[in-house]
Amino acid sequence: MDPAAAAAAVRHRLRDDAEPVRNLATFLTTSFEPEAVQLHSAYLNRNLADREQYPATDELVQECVRILGELWGGDGCRVVGSATTGSSEAALLAGLSLLHRWEERTGSGARRPNLVMGAGVHACWRNFCRHWGVEPRVAPARPGCVGLDGAVAAELCDESTIGVVAVLGGTLDGRYEPVRDIAAELDQLADRSGIDVPVHVDAAGGGFIAPFLDPDLQWGFDLPRVVSINASGHKYGQVPPGLGWVLWRDRDHRSGRLGFPVNYLGSNHTYHEFTFSRSAAPVVLQYYNFLRYGFAGYRSLHARSRRLAQDLAARLRATGRFQFLGDGSDLPVVAVTAEPDLKLSQLARRLGECGWAVPVYQLPPDLEELTAMRVVVRSDLRPSDVVAFAAAVDEFTRPHAV
Missing domain, CATH: 3.40.640.10 (Type I PLP-dependent aspartate aminotransferase-like (Major domain))
Structure with a gap:
């Protein structure tokens, strides 16, 4: 193959992977300046x-x-x-x-x-x-x-x-x-x-x-x-x-x-x-x-992520359907368990259909009967994304939708 054809073949093989920016499962940085x-x-x-x-x-x-x-x-x-x-x-x-x-x-x-x-x-x-x-x-x-x-x-x-x-x-x-x-x-x-x-x-x-x-x-x-x-x-x-x-x-x-x-x-x-x-x-x-961020830049960047995580937690809390393991107060991460009638695996599939990748996992021994869902807020998540994500959760968790 010539270089362009080989590159096109690789892109074709990877076409079904999640879009990293919308992968709320990962802690890894997904956006970079030119x-x-x-x-x-x-x-x-x-x-x-x-x-x-x-x-x-x-x-x-x-x-x-x-x-x-x-x-x-x-x-x-x-x-x-x-x-x-x-x-x-x-x-x-x-x-x-x-x-x-x-x-x-x-x-x-x-x-x-x-x-x-x-x-x-x-x-x-x-x-x-x-x-x-x-x-x-x-x-x-x-x-x-x-x-x-x-x-x-x-x-x-x-x-x-x-x-x-x-x-x-x-x-x-x-x-x-x-x-x-x-x-x-x-x-x-x-x-x-x-x-x-x-x-x-x-x-x-x-x-x-x-x-x-x-x-x-x-x-x-x-x-x-x-x-x-x-x-x-x-x-x-x-x-x-x-x-x-x-x-x-x-x-x-x-x-x-x-x-x-x-x-x-x-x-x-x-x-x-x-x-x-x-x-x-x-x-x-x-x-x-x-050099680029300095102390003040890192503080501003992460403070924004924490605010968005806490905003997301507040929106999820308003549904009345979740208990919180983490609400963004430490890492900008929201982790929840749910009421027995709300299946987090089904919610995650619905969010996947909307383009959001979120993990659902079993908790460690002594709590292994519980599953949790985690949302990692990174620097490339926008306020409008938080609103859209919370709206998708709210639509699924309404009584008529369960």
């Missing part, structure tokens, strides 16, 4: 791993780490971190560092390590536990809440606990877990028992929301018990899919066993990621966004 698209194309062929040939690109990585470290309450001169292919890789690296440091502290022996988390954690944490032989200690979900709280977290910890994962913006409900309360309970546990458990914050959603919209919220490196944080640049960091970040408060809290030396690119460098060769374009776009 300048961002041009930059992404221009740097697509640069290998992020080749620090010898692209030293300025590596400097961008380090500058982004410094910016994020300060944004998350750390010392920009002390934080260390990596750009990853997504937040899942970042979480796996953080989990492995927790495991290595626990082994170094305790000698491990015959005891099986465990990791404490809430029922609403991302699937990558269960994958981490499965592949590295760690027991997942999962706090049960409760009516109206799938997250972890401090008291339960402390109860689940013992000498074999490598860490507690606190989620800043759950995938299932968009809610922040109370990181400060979790850290305080673990401080008390350490005082009375000597069991000293570090906290990792999975801020895949909230890492680019809370610093701008909730500046008084304590959740990051300003809490001494928080040793590492991961986030998704390709979610609310406004970067195309393919970028995550993992940061540690300093070199002492990142396990040295994560590093591996490489010299075949022309000089000696130590890498701390699982992946190696990958495009530098997402990192270039992250730095572009830091």
Whole structure:
């Protein structure tokens, strides 16, 4: 085939996919400015791993780490971190560092390590536990809440606990877990028992929301018990899919066993990621966004999304047919369950016919009899879209329509 024919064939194969802008299931950024698209194309062929040939690109990585470290309450001169292919890789690296440091502290022996988390954690944490032989200690979900709280977290910890994962913006409900309360309970546990458990914050959603919209919220490196944080640049960091970040408060809290030396690119460098060769374009776009938006720009962008999410929640609440897991007060996400006579799967199909893709999913154990529906409000959703979406829901949920 010639290039035009091959491109046309690919487009034809993908013609039935959902339109990304109307995909309210995804957290990933779906719209980009022309300048961002041009930059992404221009740097697509640069290998992020080749620090010898692209030293300025590596400097961008380090500058982004410094910016994020300060944004998350750390010392920009002390934080260390990596750009990853997504937040899942970042979480796996953080989990492995927790495991290595626990082994170094305790000698491990015959005891099986465990990791404490809430029922609403991302699937990558269960994958981490499965592949590295760690027991997942999962706090049960409760009516109206799938997250972890401090008291339960402390109860689940013992000498074999490598860490507690606190989620800043759950995938299932968009809610922040109370990181400060979790850290305080673990401080008390350490005082009375000597069991000293570090906290990792999975801020895949909230890492680019809370610093701008909730500046008084304590959740990051300003809490001494928080040793590492991961986030998704390709979610609310406004970067195309393919970028995550993992940061540690300093070199002492990142396990040295994560590093591996490489010299075949022309000089000696130590890498701390699982992946190696990958495009530098997402990192270039992250730095572009830091320049483009600045603090005030990110705050304005996300404040608009939160307002739209809360407006949507108010419109859905007015139907009287939903109970809310998340109402847009934390992440700009609306998550609902429904009365028994309202089938969310049928509602989702109806919304699909109107062009809106929304997920319906089963809640975790202890609430598994319930299904939920989630709407993610991103920066490219318009007020008129919220009105149209809510109107479609209202039409379906009226008594005569059920």
